[in-house]
Amino acid sequence: MTEFSPRGAGVAIEVRGLRKRYRSTVAVDDLSFTVEPGMVTGFVGPNGAGKSTTMRIILGLDAADGGTALVGGRPYRALARPLRTVGALLDASAVHPGRSARNHLLWLAQSNAVPSRRVDEVLDLAGLAAVGKRTVGGFSLGMRQRLGIAAALLGDPAVVIFDEPINGLDIDGIQWIRGLLRSLADEGRAVLISSHLMGELEDSADHLLVIGRGRLLADTSVRDLVARASGDRVAVRTGMRTEAMTALADTGALTTIADGETVTVAGLPIERVVALLTHHGVTFSGVSAHRASLEEAYMELTRDAIEFGAVERDERAAR
Numbered sequence: 001m002t003e004f005s006p007r008g009a010g011v012a013i014e015v016r017g018l019r020k021r022y023r024s025t026v027a028v029d030d031l032s033f034t035v036e037p038g039m040v041t042g043f044v045g046p047n048g049a050g051k052s053t054t055m056r057i058i059l060g061l062d063a064a065d066g067g068t069a070l071v072g073g074r075p076y077r078a079l080a081r082p083l084r085t086v087g088a089l090l091d092a093s094a095v096h097p098g099r100s101a102r103n104h105l106l107w108l109a110q111s112n113a114v115p116s117r118r119v120d121e122v123l124d125l126a127g128l129a130a131v132g133k134r135t136v137g138g139f140s141l142g143m144r145q146r147l148g149i150a151a152a153l154l155g156d157p158a159v160v161i162f163d164e165p166i167n168g169l170d171i172d173g174i175q176w177i178r179g180l181l182r183s184l185a186d187e188g189r190a191v192l193i194s195s196h197l198m199g200e201l202e203d204s205a206d207h208l209l210v211i212g213r214g215r216l217l218a219d220t221s222v223r224d225l226v227a228r229a230s231g232d233r234v235a236v237r238t239g240m241r242t243e244a245m246t247a248l249a250d251t252g253a254l255t256t257i258a259d260g261e262t263v264t265v266a267g268l269p270i271e272r273v274v275a276l277l278t279h280h281g282v283t284f285s286g287v288s289a290h291r292a293s294l295e296e297a298y299m300e301l302t303r304d305a306i307e308f309g310a311v312e313r314d315e316r317a318a319r
């Protein structure tokens with residue numbers, strides 16, 4: 001990225017058996033995962049799933065009730081120069097409104113032994129060079145997000161943790177952050193970003209940690225998650241729907257009429273479907289494996305967590 005190359009690239013985040021409770025609320029429930037260097041890991045789950053709490057614990061801002069959260073093999077508080085190891089954006093509004101963006105970064109740099117020339121580098125990197133002298137009070141949410149990201153990158157850290165970084169950004173901002181996340185990962189850094197919207201992560205993340213009610217629901221590559229959700233579902237376009245269903249009836253596969261011309265088949269590989277239809281003289285104009293969208297896969301995984309939240313809210317409203 002700069003001559004300030006990331007010492008310690010190759011550093012991972014390791015979370016093991018993490019637990020956190022706030023009174024009767026279990027926020028994090030026996031969570032274990034590793035965030036590998038060199039890739040963008042998306043941390044996704046519905047509102048209240050425990051993402052921010054987990055990030056706060058990794059950053060030493062909250063104490064766990066059990067388990068460990070290590071960065072480069074150490075708890076955050078044991079890092080000699082934390083800003084140079086981990087850069088984080090948690091709450092973009094947590095900046096003194098009367099300070100200029102540049103002075104805010106200078107103050108952070110000085111208190112963390114980061115050379116002041118780095119301030120102009122990160123202002124530039126975040127697209128804020130032209131507004132560095134303006135006070136933060138007049139910044140839009142998107143500009144504050146950029147300033148928060150500039151601050152996180154001050155120490156050229158090997159690990160970056162951004163909580164909902166896409167929130168509040170316009171289309172240009174979203175494109176910019178996607179490119180930034182990719183280049184940070186390509187430089188060998190471990191990149192962890194949270195979102196409650198799977199769609200935001202679809203084009204950004206290589207790997208996904210899906211969380212619901214404080215528990216890990218999936219630890220998977222984007223590709224595997226979609227493949228698993230798609231299962232063995234095949235769509236057959238045919239004018240001989242009844243004959244097609246009869247031909248497949250004895251196989252134990254579940255066949256349904258999807259629309260006027262399509263029969264979907266669950267539980268049978270595509271080659272078997274084609275072989276059986278051909279054997280029974282059923283003609284068809286197309287056969288394709290059904291590909292679930294990432295959003296469908298995510299909804300499937302988090303359905304219970306969302307329903308639980310809705311039930312809780314309903315109960316509270318009824319009281």
Ligand SMILES: Nc1ncnc2c1ncn2[C@@H]1O[C@H](COP(=O)(O)OP(=O)(O)OP(=O)(O)O)[C@@H](O)[C@H]1O
Pocket residue numbers: 022025026027045046047048049050051052053054196
């Ligand atoms: N300081 C706190 N005091 C009490 N309860 C808390 C506190 N922080 C979080 N919680 C609760 O812990 C649970 C997890 O919250 P958390 O903010 O970690 O979830 P999240 O996945 O980041 O959600 P969001 O996307 O809404 O930020 C929620 O039920 C929340 O209400």
